[in-house]
Amino acid sequence: MLKGHLDMIVLAALAAGSAHGYAVIQEIKRRSGGAFDLPEGTIYPALHRLEQAGLLSGRWTTADSGRRRRVYTLTKAGNRALADRHAVWKQFSDAIAGLLAGSRPRENPA
Amino acid sequence: MIQNYLAQLARELDFDRSLSRCVLEEVEDHLCEAVAANSTGNDSEAQRQVIANFGNARAIASEFVVVSLARQSRRAGVAALLIILSVFIAMKARIAWYAATQWAICDDMRAVGSLVGLIDRYAFLSSLVVGLGAWFYIRSR
Numbered sequence: 281m282l283k284g285h286l287d288m289i290v291l292a293a294l295a296a297g298s299a300h301g302y303a304v305i306q307e308i309k310r311r312s313g314g315a316f317d318l319p320e321g322t323i324y325p326a327l328h329r330l331e332q333a334g335l336l337s338g339r340w341t342t343a344d345s346g347r348r349r350r351v352y353t354l355t356k357a358g359n360r361a362l363a364d365r366h367a368v369w370k371q372f373s374d375a376i377a378g379l380l381a382g383s384r385p386r387e388n389p390a
Numbered sequence: 391m392i393q394n395y396l397a398q399l400a401r402e403l404d405f406d407r408s409l410s411r412c413v414l415e416e417v418e419d420h421l422c423e424a425v426a427a428n429s430t431g432n433d434s435e436a437q438r439q440v441i442a443n444f445g446n447a448r449a450i451a452s453e454f455v456v457v458s459l460a461r462q463s464r465r466a467g468v469a470a471l472l473i474i475l476s477v478f479i480a481m482k483a484r485i486a487w488y489a490a491t492q493w494a495i496c497d498d499m500r501a502v503g504s505l506v507g508l509i510d511r512y513a514f515l516s517s518l519v520v521g522l523g524a525w526f527y528i529r530s531r
Contacts, residue, residue: 302420319445320424324416325453328409332460347419350412 286326288369289316291335291354291362298353300343301327327352335361391437392421395447402451406458413454420444467525474521478514 293299293307304327305320330336335358343349354362396414403410421440428436444450 302423320443321445321450328457348415349419350416
């Protein structure tokens with residue numbers, strides 16, 4: 281399930297500002313309270329895919345360590361995509377919440 | 391340990407050299423930063439943990455196959471457009487050359503010449519339509 285929503289999770293993590301892969305992972309862990317503990321390497325194919333789709337833009341910078349670092353930023357299209365996915369997710373979440381609210385587990389299921 | 395992991399990832403990403411170079415630099419930065427942030431105190435244990443958290447190199451590389459295919463498709467689309475443009479320029483240049491040298495064909499060949507010209511013109515338009523269709527298809531993927 282998590283993998284199906286990885287793109288939305290990455291876009292949401294980058295909504296706060298530009299970040300490199302490691303920082304994106306840390307942001308996801310921090311904001312999800314550690315609930316999304318996915319293999320860290322899976323973030324990179326997602327970042328490249330989103331960049332290719334024009335939802336992120338990437339640029340090389342130099343870190344304090346002297347290593348080259350690729351920093352990703354949400355594009356306007358990325359912002360729109362995040363807003364769209366957020367709306368769809370909220371609709372889905374409200375529908376499920378409504379469904380669960382109207383149902384009580386039976387005490388003696390058949 | 392990190393260098394061994396990077397070498398393994400490089401082997402798995404061998405299907406796309408330019409993508410591989412870019413990914414390896416990013417991954418190396420990630421692993422080094424994660425090791426520096428690790429509180430184990432033991433460098434080799436920190437490296438082992440960081441690599442375990444990063445995931446299997448083959449599994450990660452397999453997810454890049456789709457990215458690589460999309461990159462190659464886009465490049466192929468751009469190349470096709472450039473070829474169409476080159477053909478168009480060559481055709482126009484040829485017509486201009488004929489006009490400049492006042493090249494004329496004999497009466498017997500005039501009908502054949504007009505047919506060839508017609509094929510020439512619509513072949514270009516057809517290839518242009520196919521090329522644009524392919525380009526829009528690639529863009530929409």
